[in-house]
Amino acid sequence: xxxxxxxxxxxxxxxxxxxxxxxxxxxxxxxxxxxxxxxxxxxxxxxxxxxxxxxxxxxxxxxxxxxxxxxxxxxxxxxxxxxxxxxxxxxxxxxxxxxxxxxxxxxxxxxxxxxxxxxxxxxxxxxxxxxxxxxxxxxxxxxxxxxxxxxxxxxxxxxxxxxxxxxxxxxxxxxxxxxxxxxxxxxxxxxxxxxxxxxxxxxxxxxxxxxxxxxxxxxxxxxxxxxxxxxxxxxxxxxxxxxxxxxxxxxxxxxxxxxxxxxxxxxxxxxxxxxxxxxxxxxxxxxxxxxxxxxxxxxxxxxxxxxxxxxxxxxxxxxxxxxxxxxxxxxxxxxxxxxxxxxxxxxxxxxxxxxxxxxxxxxxxxxxxxxxxxxxxxxxxxxxxxxxxxxxxxxxxxxxxxxxxxxxxxxxxxxxxxxxxxxxxxxxxxxxxxxxxxxxxxxxxxxxxxxxxxxxxxxxxxxxxxxxxxxxxxxxxxxxxxxxxxxxxxxxxxxxxxxxxxxxxxxxxxxxxxxxxxxx
Amino acid sequence: xxxxxxxxxxxxxxxxxxxxxxxxxxxxxxxxxxxxxxxxxxxxxxxxxxxxxxxxxxxxxxxxxxxxxxxxxxxxxxxxxxxxxxxxxxxxxxxxxxxxxxxxxxxxxxxxxxxxxxxxxxxxxxxxxxxxxxxxxxxxxxxxxxxxxxxxxxxxxxxxxxxxxxxxxxxxxxxxxxxxxxxxxxxxxxxxxxxxxxxxxxxxxxxxxxxxxxxxxxxxxxxxxxxxxxxxxxxxxxxxxxxxxxxxxxxxxxxxxxxxxxxxxxxxxxxxxxxxxxxxxxxxxxxxxxxxxxxxxxxxxxxxxxxxxxxxxxxxxxxxxxxxxxxxxxxxxxxxxxxxxxxxxxxxxxxxxxxxxxxxxxxxxxxxxxxxxxxxxxxxxxxxxxxxxxxxxxxxxxxxxxxx
Numbered sequence: 001x002x003x004x005x006x007x008x009x010x011x012x013x014x015x016x017x018x019x020x021x022x023x024x025x026x027x028x029x030x031x032x033x034x035x036x037x038x039x040x041x042x043x044x045x046x047x048x049x050x051x052x053x054x055x056x057x058x059x060x061x062x063x064x065x066x067x068x069x070x071x072x073x074x075x076x077x078x079x080x081x082x083x084x085x086x087x088x089x090x091x092x093x094x095x096x097x098x099x100x101x102x103x104x105x106x107x108x109x110x111x112x113x114x115x116x117x118x119x120x121x122x123x124x125x126x127x128x129x130x131x132x133x134x135x136x137x138x139x140x141x142x143x144x145x146x147x148x149x150x151x152x153x154x155x156x157x158x159x160x161x162x163x164x165x166x167x168x169x170x171x172x173x174x175x176x177x178x179x180x181x182x183x184x185x186x187x188x189x190x191x192x193x194x195x196x197x198x199x200x201x202x203x204x205x206x207x208x209x210x211x212x213x214x215x216x217x218x219x220x221x222x223x224x225x226x227x228x229x230x231x232x233x234x235x236x237x238x239x240x241x242x243x244x245x246x247x248x249x250x251x252x253x254x255x256x257x258x259x260x261x262x263x264x265x266x267x268x269x270x271x272x273x274x275x276x277x278x279x280x281x282x283x284x285x286x287x288x289x290x291x292x293x294x295x296x297x298x299x300x301x302x303x304x305x306x307x308x309x310x311x312x313x314x315x316x317x318x319x320x321x322x323x324x325x326x327x328x329x330x331x332x333x334x335x336x337x338x339x340x341x342x343x344x345x346x347x348x349x350x351x352x353x354x355x356x357x358x359x360x361x362x363x364x365x366x367x368x369x370x371x372x373x374x375x376x377x378x379x380x381x382x383x384x385x386x387x388x389x390x391x392x393x394x395x396x397x398x399x400x401x402x403x404x405x406x407x408x409x410x411x412x413x414x415x416x417x418x419x420x421x422x423x424x425x426x427x428x429x430x431x432x433x434x435x436x437x438x439x440x441x442x443x444x445x446x447x448x449x450x451x452x453x454x455x456x457x458x459x460x461x462x463x464x465x466x467x468x469x470x471x472x473x474x475x476x477x478x479x480x481x482x483x484x485x486x487x488x489x490x491x492x493x494x495x496x497x498x499x500x501x502x503x504x505x506x507x508x509x510x511x512x513x514x515x516x517x518x519x520x
Numbered sequence: 521x522x523x524x525x526x527x528x529x530x531x532x533x534x535x536x537x538x539x540x541x542x543x544x545x546x547x548x549x550x551x552x553x554x555x556x557x558x559x560x561x562x563x564x565x566x567x568x569x570x571x572x573x574x575x576x577x578x579x580x581x582x583x584x585x586x587x588x589x590x591x592x593x594x595x596x597x598x599x600x601x602x603x604x605x606x607x608x609x610x611x612x613x614x615x616x617x618x619x620x621x622x623x624x625x626x627x628x629x630x631x632x633x634x635x636x637x638x639x640x641x642x643x644x645x646x647x648x649x650x651x652x653x654x655x656x657x658x659x660x661x662x663x664x665x666x667x668x669x670x671x672x673x674x675x676x677x678x679x680x681x682x683x684x685x686x687x688x689x690x691x692x693x694x695x696x697x698x699x700x701x702x703x704x705x706x707x708x709x710x711x712x713x714x715x716x717x718x719x720x721x722x723x724x725x726x727x728x729x730x731x732x733x734x735x736x737x738x739x740x741x742x743x744x745x746x747x748x749x750x751x752x753x754x755x756x757x758x759x760x761x762x763x764x765x766x767x768x769x770x771x772x773x774x775x776x777x778x779x780x781x782x783x784x785x786x787x788x789x790x791x792x793x794x795x796x797x798x799x800x801x802x803x804x805x806x807x808x809x810x811x812x813x814x815x816x817x818x819x820x821x822x823x824x825x826x827x828x829x830x831x832x833x834x835x836x837x838x839x840x841x842x843x844x845x846x847x848x849x850x851x852x853x854x855x856x857x858x859x860x861x862x863x864x865x866x867x868x869x870x871x872x873x874x875x876x877x878x879x880x881x882x883x884x885x886x887x888x889x890x891x892x893x894x895x896x897x898x899x900x901x902x903x904x905x906x907x908x909x910x911x912x913x914x915x916x917x918x919x920x921x922x923x924x
Binding site: 310311313334335338344346351352353354355356357358362365366367369370373376377378380381384385388400401402420 | 733736737739741791792793794796797799800803804806807808809810811812813814870871
């Protein structure tokens with residue numbers, strides 16, 4: 001196969017940092033090429049060089065695309081040649097329709113007047129191609145993240161794409177949507193469209209990729225050909241982190257005590273539509289020193305359950321009881337829930353967890369300002385000491401505790417959020433997708449922190465969409481579907497009756513079918 | 521397999537490389553830039569006006585003319601840091617002045633009672649607006665725009681379209697009085713001078729202590745030369761200005777009120793729980809809320825505080841004019857908001873300093889005063905002030921972009 005794209009000896013330096021050093025990457029026509037590496041390895045920088053975000057002249061090296069050397073001055077140059085990048089953060093206008101979004105900046109118009117009939121019919125054709133069954137006039141905000149992702153891809157297709165670059169396309173998708181998206185990539189491949197797939201999810205990578213390039217610290221470590229041999233995830237991880245990672249989960253000997261926290265008959269209604277019940281009769285327990293998982297698909301109601309317990313931060317008409325060591329506790333506001341010993345680490349650290357423009361120090365102390373103040377006056381020395389301690393304890397990599405968190409990597413931001421909640425000395429820590437968008441090395445560190453909490457006799461509730469993570473960490477796993485807790489399994493440590501991915505999926509699907517039967 | 525390249529990225533956990541004085545200065549240009557701009561502009565007008573700007577009598581006037589803007593800028597900084605805006609302050613200012621005039625001049629109520637009632641009325645007005653903004657999530661722009669119209673109208677109604685005055689002597693002293701001199705020296709107000717000098721020393725002392733505390737954790741970023749240079753400038757400026765004011769009639773009462781408020785609000789914003797939380801609310805309201813911060817109540821209090829400061833400013837302004845007029849306070853909100861933004865606050869909220877707002881206020885004041893002395897027409901004055909505001913914000917945004 002001829003090479004569609006060749007990047008030769010790309011070196012890109014920022015003031016004081018060499019982000020890419022002598023990176024070469026080739027993509028053949030009609031291949032799916034995966035680009036993997038830890039956060040900060042240089043994947044995004046490389047793609048920005050390729051798409052012209054960093055214009056020619058701001059880097060060293062050559063880019064050859066479709067048989068000629070290309071010197072892109074901006075992103076419009078690369079798009080014109082069919083090189084289209086879809087960013088991790090979707091760039092859609094939420095209030096505009098699907099059709100308007102797809103042709104945004106590229107309107108079907110004559111003399112500045114939009115031809116709506118043509119726009120809609122072309123949109124319809126594109127949506128069919130990506131398998132999205134929605135009306136072209138639907139506002140994008142009405143769609144779930146998975147469907148929005150498909151709209152982005154349809155937008156790319158509207159521009160005669162030859163090479164599609166996807167930056168972590170499945171990071172916020174559930175398993176079904178992820179699978180559908182990957183199938184779509186395979187379908188494009190059959191039509192001769194090549195793609196570069198940036199992903200942290202190695203199972204997905206090994207499923208669809210023809211070749212895999214591993215980046216570490218701004219340089220290519222290896223390029224693996226999946227056609228030639230079977231590539232194990234272990235092999236990829238080893239290349240990514242530069243050392244063998246025998247176990248992805250730190251060891252722990254569970255020491256589980258009495259029931260610490262219990263929720264019974266918990267019901268929650270939708271915040272905007274009072275008649276829609278989102279959580280129905282949920283009940284669960286957490287023991288001292290136990291890590292309890294909550295599995296389920298996206299939209300199963302896991303986050304809604306957690307947030308409604310944590311100070312009614314979600315929903316309305318909430319009923320049910322919460323007890324700590326058998327005594328009822330008041331969780332009606334965030335402050336009261338915190339006082340009762342709860343802490344909640346949100347799934348969305350950037351919009352819900354951190355004050356991005358504030359320094360690490362201020363973020364760590366935000367939830368426990370009372371403990372570092374007397375009469376409302378802050379004790380700066382104490383705050384500084386606490387921030388220093390956590391920086392060392394959870395290994396936050398930063399230039400100093402006064403660094404603004406916006407400049408930290410995802411893993412380090414997550415550690416700041418964890419530190420913030422650890423500092424409130426909670427009895428029960430609820431973690432919602434604690435390792436989303438975090439690289440392998442940082443994940444391990446975060447798992448170790450979670451284990452440490454359990455060892456200290458706290459109760460941990462862990463919500464995750466990554467089943468291997470739940471299986472690797474949890475002592476007990478609840479399965480949620482459509483607002484109900486539909487099952488409970490012992491942890492995977494129990495080889496006989498313990499949870500497996502199949503068992504969890506079966507529980508989810510079983511209840512889906514039951515619900516359908518009941519509905520009939 | 522190729523080897524990982526050597527990357528000279530900052531090592532994890534390593535201490536910051538010490539920057540040179542110049543490098544540090546460049547990195548923190550925003551913080552020093554405004555102070556530098558103020559000094560340069562003062563120097564410019566001092567030369568252009570042939571030394572009139574810093575004449576004791578003019579300096580006293582400068583303080584009197586700008587006190588109410590700066591007092592309101594303190595409250596506005598909190599409002600803007602919390603992610604909101606208050607357009608009603610000018611109207612509230614005028615309304616409270618009118619209220620004071622009606623109560624004192626027409627009804628003959630005693631001054632202290634009226635002052636308390638007026639401050640309470642201001643707080644109530646702010647609270648009423650803050651209630652809708654905080655608990656019903658009506659955009660502050662709209663609520664306070666409505667407030668601006670309402671209180672402009674109520675001022676006209678209260679005064680029946682006429683000016684009301686003059687005020688009793690005791691009330692006038694709020695704006696035209698000076699602190700007493702215990703030494704009773706001829707031609708030099710020693711008390712005032714000593715007060716200014718002691719204040720300067722206290723500020724420098726506090727800075728030295730803060731630096732020592734930072735040093736214990738290895739957090740000192742500011743090079744010693746910049747630190748001592750900055751403090752030397754502060755010391756000299758305070759002593760010099762104190763000397764100038766002392767050689768006229770001493771420190772005006774208004775200056776004392778203003779200085780106390782500046783100290784109080786600097787303390788609140790930098791050292792207290794409530795101050796920290798206001799920054800968090802402006803920086804990321806949802807995160808603050810999920811961290812147990814009562815965001816609604818904070819926004820509500822911020823507006824109540826703003827209303828009270830607007831009332832105080834209204835009293836000072838009325839006392840200065842010695843009459844309440846229907847036109848009092850007209851357009852003040854624009855000067856106040858401009859002062860806060862010139863001082864480096866961000867429209868998005870979460871960023872801004874009291875010292876910045878104060879410097880911004882003085883910058884506008886010095887320009888007003890200097891241009892008036894030079895006889896520049898009000899038309900050009902407006903144009904120049906507008907351009908200065910734009911330039912300051914552009915400079916700010918440019919700097920932030922360069923830093924990231």
